[in-house]
Amino acid sequence: MKLENKKNKKEFEKSINFLEDLCWLLDSGKNNNYGEMIKIISNIKKGNNLSTQLGQEPDELIGILPRLLTDKSLFDTNSDLAQFSSEVLGIEILNWHKRSRNEMIGVIICKVQESEEIRNGISSYVLNNILQNKEQIKRIQKETENSNNQFLWNDAIHKIVGETSYE
Structure with a gap:
């Protein structure tokens, strides 16, 4: 069971890292600002509350x-x-x-x-x-x-x- 949880956690982290890299790539080639999305993804990786990150009081x-x-x-x-x-x-x-x-x-x-x-x-x-x-x-x-x-x-x-x- 623990092995599967570690595998799921590793896959989750891999997916988050991919999204973060994708945001950086999209941000570098366009006038769109994905910087805020990168901050949110980074905070999710650190385990911070998503609703707080989105400004929900x-x-x-x-x-x-x-x-x-x-x-x-x-x-x-x-x-x-x-x-x-x-x-x-x-x-x-x-x-x-x-x-x-x-x-x-x-x-x-x-x-x-x-x-x-x-x-x-x-x-x-x-x-x-x-x-x-x-x-x-x-x-x-x-x-x-x-x-x-x-x-x-x-x-x-x-x-x-x-x-x-x-x-």
Whole structure:
């Protein structure tokens, strides 16, 4: 097991070094400045927090979350809210079926505020994209429901983030 972890770590470091070299190469031949990307990659190699490198303040999430979680067009039921909390935020809400909507939202916000590990796993960029693309998310939810498949938040996020990054 340890041998495989060392191999994976070596492959990860090799990939990061390649990306860093690629950024230097691209930066030298164009007027584009990839210097900031090189700094971020370097900090990732050193184990620094990616959300901090991208300028995401921990309190920024606390401002976005209530706006997102109270949106009944995205989270029609407590079940929807519990699913999002579990799949996207990594927060399991115990006995969610016995709790009020506001209590669930409070639990989520408090857990985000209390845990740096949870905050580091959440991207305000992704949450903002969800808010800005509510109609698209609802369309994906309906399509999934109509095809008798289970709606997965991660799939929907990949679709909206992928489409908005090319605009």
